[in-house]
Amino acid sequence: MKTVRILIALSVLCALASCSLKQGWDLAGKWQKIEGAETVEFTAKGTVVLVSGETSVTAPYTVLDAKHLQLNLGGLGTVVVGAEVAGDTLTLTDAKGQAVKYKKAK
Known part of the structure; x- marks a missing residue:
């Protein structure tokens, strides 16, 4: 079950693509999924941590341009x-085209 959760979490990260991200964006911080936990x-410092239930995935990220981030998922690739x-x-x-929305955690 834990492996399934990790794969689901990684698939969400892997499947993300194309929107707009301003150069002055405020991405740093914790974001809570609007419809979920x-x-x-x-x-x-360039690390993203995804937590879903008891499963946690950590990966380095790099801002490529105003619209894109690159995630290094280790053995799963970039x-x-x-x-x-x-x-x-x-x-x-x-x-x-499936959007996932998060609210900034306070």
């Missing part, structure tokens, strides 16, 4: 994802 935390930050809402959209 999942959290995503981006550090200013993926490029997109994000949009609007106020206290982070929207991540996968390659199929």
